[in-house]
Amino acid sequence: MTAICVENLVKTYKSGVQALTGLSFTVNEGEIFALLGQNGAGKSTLINVLTTYLRPTSGSVSMFGKDIYRETAEIRTYISCVAQRTSIDTHLSLTENMIFQSKLYKIPKSEAKKRMELLVSYFGLERYLKYPVSSYSGGVRRRLDIALNMMTNPKVLFLDEPTVGMDIQSRIAMWDMMKKIRADFGTTIFLTTHYLEEANQLCDTICIMKNGKEIIQDTPHALCEYLRQDMLEISFSSKEEAKSCLDYLKNVITLENSDLRHDKIITSLKNGRADLERANHWLLDNGIPFLGIKIIGSNIEDVFIRLTADKEAC
Ligand SMILES: Nc1ncnc2c1ncn2[C@@H]1O[C@H](COP(=O)(O)OP(=O)(O)OP(=O)(O)O)[C@@H](O)[C@H]1O
Numbered sequence: 476m477t478a479i480c481v482e483n484l485v486k487t488y489k490s491g492v493q494a495l496t497g498l499s500f501t502v503n504e505g506e507i508f509a510l511l512g513q514n515g516a517g518k519s520t521l522i523n524v525l526t527t528y529l530r531p532t533s534g535s536v537s538m539f540g541k542d543i544y545r546e547t548a549e550i551r552t553y554i555s556c557v558a559q560r561t562s563i564d565t566h567l568s569l570t571e572n573m574i575f576q577s578k579l580y581k582i583p584k585s586e587a588k589k590r591m592e593l594l595v596s597y598f599g600l601e602r603y604l605k606y607p608v609s610s611y612s613g614g615v616r617r618r619l620d621i622a623l624n625m626m627t628n629p630k631v632l633f634l635d636e637p638t639v640g641m642d643i644q645s646r647i648a649m650w651d652m653m654k655k656i657r658a659d660f661g662t663t664i665f666l667t668t669h670y671l672e673e674a675n676q677l678c679d680t681i682c683i684m685k686n687g688k689e690i691i692q693d694t695p696h697a698l699c700e701y702l703r704q705d706m707l708e709i710s711f712s713s714k715e716e717a718k719s720c721l722d723y724l725k726n727v728i729t730l731e732n733s734d735l736r737h738d739k740i741i742t743s744l745k746n747g748r749a750d751l752e753r754a755n756h757w758l759l760d761n762g763i764p765f766l767g768i769k770i771i772g773s774n775i776e777d778v779f780i781r782l783t784a785d786k787e788a789c
Pocket residue numbers: 488489490492493494512513514515516517518519520521
């Protein structure tokens with residue numbers, strides 16, 4: 476079943492800024508769906524519209540077949556949103572926060588108690604019960620915030636950049652948690668992220684948007700296939716070395732869609748292995764101190780960069 480269907484959505488702010496410019500996509504029930512876009516692409520505006528906080532200028536949004544503006548009250552019982560700013564009250568204990576949430580959503584007392592116990596254990600929060608919430612690390616607070624938002628047993632959980640600022644261990648733990656929520660509660664998860672690796676590892680479907688409109692929506696695998704192109708990767712010991720080599724390399728092989736990523740040059744291969752061999756000979760003949768050269772398959776980062784580049788590449 477389709478969980479969310481967005482059609483031709485437009486949002487123009489009073490200032491005249493067009494944040495959404497005719498966006499369309501669908502989210503299937505029970506999937507983890509990632510929305511990717513550069514800063515200012517319109518992701519937060521979209522989340523505000525989908526969570527019924529903001530009315531669009533035109534277009535339609537339905538959730539589980541219901542129009543979210545005609546049946547707003549019912550839709551609000553379906554959804555929960557973990558925003559970037561947490562909804563936790565640091566003056567209250569973990570338990571008090573959960574009780575407060577259940578009262579806010581009028582969950583009967585006995586049901587709330589059962590749910591609280593389940594979620595505390597589910598999110599591994601038992602050992603934090605006796606500490607004040609203000610002492611929790613960022614990762615634990617985020618976990619508590621998600622647990623609070625799961626108190627209402629939502630059909631759709633919106634997560635706005637759920638792992639922003641987390642170290643890699645906490646991020647991986649959060650990915651596992653999202654997969655578990657989807658598997659055990661059947662919750663549809665809609666998230667925004669700037670971490671392409673996160674979208675690749677975690678999500679069933681990725682939608683890339685630019686300037687308020689979708690560019691492409693597909694599975695991570697299909698998106699990587701989309702470029703159907705191997706890339707040449709040349710590694711250096713510093714970004715500066717990579718940068719100065721890039722300027723000269725342009726005279727040796729045809730560089731299309733080339734860019735610098737940290738201390739690497741990544742470029743499309745116009746002439747396949749012949750380009751690799753030509754570049755390799757040139758690097759060796761000219762004594763350029765490179766660390767390695769190889770052909771790599773395209774990944775989500777390549778797709779994202781190519782599709783959101785200012786010059787239209789597709
Ligand atoms: N309340 C507002 N009034 C006017 N313009 C706004 C408002 N909120 C956002 N915008 C503008 O709308 C556009 C889209 O912003 P939005 O915050 O939705 O993008 P985003 O993809 O979430 O960006 P980021 O990744 O930086 O959070 C931007 O040009 C932004 O300046």
